[in-house]
Amino acid sequence: MQIATVGVIGAGQMGNGIAHVFALSGYDVLLTDVNTDALHKARDLIEKNLARQVTREKITESDKDAALARISTTQTLADLGGTDLVIEAATERETVKTAIFEDLVPHLKPETILTSNTSSISITRLASRTDRPEKFMGFHFMNPVPVMQLVELIRGIATDRETYDALLAVVESLGKTAASAEDFPAFIVNRILMPMINEAVYTLYEGVGSVISIDTAMKLGTNHPMGPLELADFIGLDTCLAIMNVLHDGLADTKYRPCPLLTKYVEAGWLGRKSGRGFYDYRGDTPVPTR
Ligand SMILES: CC(=O)CC(=O)SCCNC(=O)CCNC(=O)[C@H](O)C(C)(C)COP(=O)(O)OP(=O)(O)OC[C@H]1O[C@@H](n2cnc3c(N)ncnc32)[C@H](O)[C@@H]1OP(=O)(O)O
Numbered sequence: 274m275q276i277a278t279v280g281v282i283g284a285g286q287m288g289n290g291i292a293h294v295f296a297l298s299g300y301d302v303l304l305t306d307v308n309t310d311a312l313h314k315a316r317d318l319i320e321k322n323l324a325r326q327v328t329r330e331k332i333t334e335s336d337k338d339a340a341l342a343r344i345s346t347t348q349t350l351a352d353l354g355g356t357d358l359v360i361e362a363a364t365e366r367e368t369v370k371t372a373i374f375e376d377l378v379p380h381l382k383p384e385t386i387l388t389s390n391t392s393s394i395s396i397t398r399l400a401s402r403t404d405r406p407e408k409f410m411g412f413h414f415m416n417p418v419p420v421m422q423l424v425e426l427i428r429g430i431a432t433d434r435e436t437y438d439a440l441l442a443v444v445e446s447l448g449k450t451a452a453s454a455e456d457f458p459a460f461i462v463n464r465i466l467m468p469m470i471n472e473a474v475y476t477l478y479e480g481v482g483s484v485i486s487i488d489t490a491m492k493l494g495t496n497h498p499m500g501p502l503e504l505a506d507f508i509g510l511d512t513c514l515a516i517m518n519v520l521h522d523g524l525a526d527t528k529y530r531p532c533p534l535l536t537k538y539v540e541a542g543w544l545g546r547k548s549g550r551g552f553y554d555y556r557g558d559t560p561v562p563t564r
């Protein structure tokens with residue numbers, strides 16, 4: 274199947290990055306969000322990130338202008354009806370995602386491939402809430418999307434070969450690399466990464482180290498580009514907690530118990546970079562550790 278137009282649902286940090294890379298690779302993109310402000314912010318951020326790529330001589334000014342011209346925005350979900358591929362990248366909450374699919378499905382062409390960028394939720398269960406489980410897949414991009422090479426491809430129990438092959442070809446057209454994961458809670462990347470981040474929060478909670486000592490230890494001791502607490506803030510603490518809850522509920526093992534400090538931060542609205550405060554405070558010129 275020829276994929277030319279892509280609908281992206283959710284204009285947060287992942288939605289804007291996904292729209293950016295698809296537009297730069299020549300796809301027409303229609304980006305939607307319930308929040309008009311998020312749509313405006315996403316467009317500005319895409320423009321800024323494309324400009325950064327021009328400065329670093331990764332792309333030309335005309336590549337940037339052409340990519341921006343390929344991105345349209347809408348607040349009406351039904352406008353995505355004519356797209357060939359839909360990527361849902363809204364908040365990591367199953368009720369939010371299923372409500373989106375239920376609203377969207379009546380407007381879609383029969384051949385449209387439906388995907389979710391979920392970090393952890395069962396693809397089989399999400400697919401079962403649509404009219405096309407055989408054309409439904411997990412399509413998991415990494416943050417920041419324009420920089421990260423990997424896309425995890427997750428087949429639900431009903432996904433057909435044609436859909437998998439079509440998405441594999443899309444990943445190649447973006448110049449990225451696919452890794453296949455089976456449909457178990459949090460797939461591969463977050464099954465491994467999120468317990469490490471959660472353990473870093475326990476290390477802080479139990480007073481083994483400060484925010485700075487934990488991040489410095491992991492950056493300089495294991496050559497990670499970001500420390501685990503800095504990375505948690507970058508991903509979003511609400512998303513980290515949601516993933517730990519899916520692991521805990523889905524695998525029924527206490528080793529996945531979310532750290533109470535992570536829960537408390539989310540309850541306080543301290544969600545990391547996106548809310549201005551998490552393990553670091555981002556309101557000044559440089560991030561300041563909070564513990
Ligand atoms: C939660 C999930 O479900 C799954 C996930 O995504 S888990 C999270 C996965 N992501 C990570 O682990 C990220 C870890 N961090 C990193 O790799 C690095 O810190 C980073 C790439 C984010 C930034 O690297 P840095 O060296 O500190 O910053 P900086 O020098 O400004 O940028 C590095 C490059 O990225 C580019 N870049 C950074 N952010 C960008 C963006 N949003 N858009 C476009 N380009 C961007 C820069 O232009 C630069 O490009 P070149 O090297 O080609 O010149």
Ligand SMILES: NC(=O)C1=CN([C@@H]2O[C@H](COP(=O)(O)OP(=O)(O)OC[C@H]3O[C@@H](n4cnc5c(N)ncnc54)[C@H](OP(=O)(O)O)[C@@H]3O)[C@@H](O)[C@H]2O)C=CC1
Nearest residue numbers: 283285286287306307308311362363364365391392416508
């Ligand atoms: N952050 C990360 O590092 C990664 C996240 N992901 C996954 O990507 C998805 C998005 O995450 P991320 O971009 O970080 O989250 P953000 O919180 O940055 O963005 C989510 C966006 O979705 C919007 N939204 C909520 N409900 C709806 C709806 N019904 N219709 C349309 N838009 C809606 C939110 O609006 P509002 O703010 O008004 O609620 C917000 O603008 C999640 O499933 C997450 O697990 C995958 C890989 C990495």
